[in-house]
Amino acid sequence: MIDGLDDAELDRRIRTRTLTDLKGIGPKTGTAIVQAHRGEVPEYLAGLEEKHAELVPLADDVAGFRALLRGDLHSHSDWSDGGSPIREMAEAARGLGHEYLALTDHSPRLTVANGLTAARLERQLDVVAELNEELAPFRILTGIECDINLDGTLDQTDELLERVDVVVASVHSDLRAERTVMTERMLAAVANPYTDVLGHCTGRLVIGRTQRNGTQRPRPESDFDAEAVFRACVEHGTAVEINSRPERLDPPLRLLSLAVELGCEFAIDTDAHAPGQLDWQSNGCERAVETGVPAERVINTRPAEELLERIRTSG
Template sequence: MPDKKLIKILDNIAILLEIKGENPFKSRAYSNAAEIIRENQLDIQKEVQEGTLSNIKGFGDALVKKMTEYVQIGKISYYEKLIAEIPESLVDITKINSMGPRKTKLVYEQLGVKSINELEEVCLNGSLKKLKGFTDKSIEIILNSIAHKKASKGLFLQNSVIEYAENLLNQLKSNSQILDAEISGSYRRFAETITDLHIVVSTYNPFEMCQDFKSTFNANQIEKHLLILTNENIPVTVDFAKPDEYILKLHQSTGSDEYTSAFIQLFKEINSSFSFTSEEELYNSLGIQFVPPELRESITALEKAKQFKIPRLIENLDLKGMLHVHSNWSDGRNSILEMALRAKELGFSYIAMCDHSRSAGYTNGLSIERVKLQHEEIDKLNEENHGIKILKGIESDILTDGSLDYPEDVLEKFDIVVVSVHSSFNMSKSQMTKRMIAALASPYTTILGHPTGRLLTSRLPYEVDINEIIDAAADYGKIIEINANPYRLDLSWENVIYAKEKEVRIAINPDSHKTSTLEDVFIGVKVARKGWLEAKDVVNCLDYENFMNGIVNGRISRGNS
């Protein structure tokens, strides 16, 4: 398991060097090292002890020396020296929208700003506006970002807790006296962000097991409950229950307060039994349909269950196509073939390469000439028949006037065109809405990518009337993406529900830039399930022939999934 503390140190060194104005290559060496450890799940202690770290590309002598020091004494003296020169808290400021290393250095040197609270203060007292490069609009963006960051404090992304949660679950289940254990709470019903973890455990000896695990997890004990605070400050509650109590406790701790309250009322009216072997049996005892955990947010699901109108929600195995992925032709890490073969291993029969378009120079976007060369490579790979169809796609920037990034004679050569906003986020709501609708009106647009531009816990959505966008997609017969990147999950599940009402087809896309994140597409399936989607609502549940026929015809029939 990679050392998260070490990864954070390396990332911080990279940012602090940028603030200092050091050679960008020097900064990049540390950020690359952090990414290599993350990506390859490197055990640095093992690599150092076995003397193999220098064999890994990206770890030169200087980095190996620092990694060795970290393994031996638990810190890196170079980093300690760096944060003695520059406050470590500046790293947090760089992550505020409209800041970054250069502006962070400016406010530190000119105004003595060392923290987010101090940045907020100079925004409000007018000091910041006196510095070159800061306008009323940029200050408004900074203040909104600070407010969002404060509101997001104590919120955790699903992917940031899954490793800890699964390890904890495995430790519990490895004990022979534990009959079953499952994560419940908002995590189980796939809330976009969570405040804590809740685990319910089945055992014949709940109090004794609670005592036994207390020292293992360095936890506080309250009767048959353990309270744990992880190194990342995630609160965890572990409830130990007898087998005949387990299912009810699991169910009660999964749903929202609204849902659970309504369910308990129904349960009291109908049922006198308290012992069940499964949640399905619990629902059957009430004479209603089983409600999947993802839908247990409001009483709407319970009302549907009484009418037996819960649909068969989409499942991972329903997906057949992998759309919106990037390769090393733009800012991806892997080749087209590597991405395609990994998608094939995951069970997909077609994949659409959607590298960035030419305006995205910062991502090595494709010039018209490079588009032609990439298409030649895709043709060659398809001729070689690697067991998966490779589609010619592009992620086209939506320009400020709503036009796409290539002339028509280039756009018509793509199998699919994903259109996305990557710049000028700070337009007014009406301007941004008009811009995106213009892109949807293009006959070459296939899919609208990450429609609100949000980054969970770090960046607010841009101002846009998302319902109006969904309405326009319905009018023009366009597809909207659930971007399954765990930092995006965009469309949100609430907006997915509205899109389904408007009969807008959805694509579940990983937006992957490397083979290791292609599996993010299955995170998108959870969002789709929470939005009540069935396989027929999702375009990449179509087989290759039906998908391509639908694209060629301009509209994809809802009945062909």
């Protein structure tokens, strides 16, 4: 947003204190912009640098694994609950060295996340097609994070699921369902020929979202027969997502080790809702290295055409 302003307009907005009238710029961001424009290190950045001064570079094995990833198969834009336009997400991914980024905004059932109706998803497909002409050879893969309904069906029409490149199927509701019920629900979704990736399979939050009273409440894992679900993933060619969001880190290490043992394929994804979050893949790579995930079983180590061919033939 700020890059689109010339110097005179930026100076005017700082002088008149109207930076926060611009979309996506709140008080904290506005303050950081003003301080940076004055040539200062923003106080917010200085605080973060002090707080996280102990961070160390990635271990060589993790960095090496990260370098093998050619793209990210789970991301969101401001068409659903992300904070940035599709172009900004794509340009950020390209800046990280990615060859592709799957745009997987939410399906309509998740109204709290502004899920895409069939009509809105169709419009998004047209937008992505236009952007791909401009951004080539980088490629935005069309996709959707599809809610797994209570009966295990997917929350979008078969016609549209057929048209998109990548379908991430995730449980977002009734996370405390009884073990047998949740298992059957997930097995049905994994067996669906349109499901390519099983997203954040346990639904846990190791860092809870902030409540109204300011507290953070973690969310426990859903209870299901992980061995049965992972065996079904192998049978139906559905990749298990290694979700790299710091508050998710899903699946837990014990289940990730089980999935490795059973022969699953994986997708190391960020579930990014903002451009800066696309750099979180290192979290997933660290967990992959720790549990012995073979790089050749991570589907987003493959070039786009090879990945899409794998998706077409595994359904």
